[in-house]
Amino acid sequence: MMTEKEIGAALRAIIHPSLKKPLIDLGMIRDIAVRGTEVTLTLALKSDHGPLKEKFVRDIEQTAGALADVSVVKVNVITLSEEELQRLFPRVPLKGIEKVRHIVAVASGKGGVGKTTVAVNLALAFSRNGLRTGLLDADVYGPSVPLMLALPESLEEEAGMILPREKFGLRVVSLGMTAGETDAFIWRGPLVSKMIRHLLERVQWGELDYLVIDLPPGTGDPSITVAQAIPQASILMVTTPQEVSLIDVRRSVTLFQKHRLRIAGLVENMSYFRCGHSSQPIEIFGHGGGEKLSRETGLPLLGAIPFDLELGRGGDNGVPLLVSAPDSETSRVFLQVARELDKQNEAASR
Numbered sequence: 422m423m424t425e426k427e428i429g430a431a432l433r434a435i436i437h438p439s440l441k442k443p444l445i446d447l448g449m450i451r452d453i454a455v456r457g458t459e460v461t462l463t464l465a466l467k468s469d470h471g472p473l474k475e476k477f478v479r480d481i482e483q484t485a486g487a488l489a490d491v492s493v494v495k496v497n498v499i500t501l502s503e504e505e506l507q508r509l510f511p512r513v514p515l516k517g518i519e520k521v522r523h524i525v526a527v528a529s530g531k532g533g534v535g536k537t538t539v540a541v542n543l544a545l546a547f548s549r550n551g552l553r554t555g556l557l558d559a560d561v562y563g564p565s566v567p568l569m570l571a572l573p574e575s576l577e578e579e580a581g582m583i584l585p586r587e588k589f590g591l592r593v594v595s596l597g598m599t600a601g602e603t604d605a606f607i608w609r610g611p612l613v614s615k616m617i618r619h620l621l622e623r624v625q626w627g628e629l630d631y632l633v634i635d636l637p638p639g640t641g642d643p644s645i646t647v648a649q650a651i652p653q654a655s656i657l658m659v660t661t662p663q664e665v666s667l668i669d670v671r672r673s674v675t676l677f678q679k680h681r682l683r684i685a686g687l688v689e690n691m692s693y694f695r696c697g698h699s700s701q702p703i704e705i706f707g708h709g710g711g712e713k714l715s716r717e718t719g720l721p722l723l724g725a726i727p728f729d730l731e732l733g734r735g736g737d738n739g740v741p742l743l744v745s746a747p748d749s750e751t752s753r754v755f756l757q758v759a760r761e762l763d764k765q766n767e768a769a770s771r
């Protein structure tokens with residue numbers, strides 16, 4: 422009968438492709454046990470459904486299975502703990518965002534719920550609260566920040582670094598300004614990730630208290646890929662009160678959590694409408710969706726933004742509500758959400 426030590430020695434042949442060391446030396450193969458001709462062991466990976474999983478399992482089965490006296494190889498796949506991940510894959514800060522204190526990525530379960538409107542006005546709210554703020558529009562499907570802030574769709578460079586556009590006190594870069602650089606918007610997973618890292622690395626963001634990122638909508642690859650390119654970001658989920666929107670947000674929350682991304686909380690957009698004839702708000706899209714989701718997921722509901730025609734208009738005419746009417750009821754919600762997020766982030770970084 423083979424011993425655990427002998428099996429371990431044979432498995433040293435399996436090398437991690439990027440870390441260039443045997444999996445067993447990295448502690449990623451562990452708990453080897455031999456019972457008769459059966460070998461069981463644990464394989465600990467970054468994620469239990471990543472691209473390397475199948476390859477490693479196959480390599481282990483083939484290597485151990487080829488040994489004399491071994492007829493069955495059972496591999497139990499688990500994910501590495503937070504500490505192990507940090508030790509094996511330390512997160513290197515990207516050069517362009519070294520001096521950025523906090524990153525908030527705005528996400529949604531589906532398109533059209535007002536994610537970009539929230540990202541733009543939230544960035545302006547941070548700025549109005551006295552914080553130096555940048556805005557990165559990473560919505561690969563339809564970067565609309567240049568339109569919302571009436572900015573040119575091109576970038577300027579100085580000494581090999583991209584200069585953000587300055588508008589209303591914000592430093593802004595949008596994928597919509599990079600069309601010339603990338604020829605066409607064919608955004609597949611790896612390209613999205615590369616482009617976002619490129620923008621974080623090569624943009625001269627300078628010293629910022631906040632960088633707000635407008636993520637692509639939905640539960641698909643792009644939103645996860647973008648969020649993963651910036652692991653230090655906390656995510657703000659935007660929903661509307663209807664059940665159809667909640668279903669997608671639930672899916673997004675699960676997905677972000679699976680990828681170990683921190684979700685700061687939820688905001689409910691188009692929550693209610695004040696018609697001017699009555700002091701009672703009208704809940705056009707139903708009642709309590711955000712609260713229900715907050716109870717279910719344990720995520721805080723950080724604000725309820727009304728359906729506000731001025732807010733919508735600001736999206737079209739290049740002057741957002743936080744600039745045209747900073748003291749309005751809707752603007753005050755954004756200012757409050759920004760304060761809550763800042764409180765949370767400051768507490769987390771202490």
Ligand SMILES: Nc1ncnc2c1ncn2[C@@H]1O[C@H](COP(=O)(O)OP(=O)(O)OP(=O)(O)O)[C@@H](O)[C@H]1O
Nearest residue numbers: 532533534535536537538638691727728729733736
């Ligand atoms: N609270 C609101 N009141 C009135 N209009 C709003 C509100 N929020 C968003 N809108 C309007 O709804 C439309 C969609 O908003 P926005 O582009 O921000 O959504 P989105 O979720 O970013 O969409 P996508 O992700 O599909 O690009 C815009 O015309 C915007 O002005």
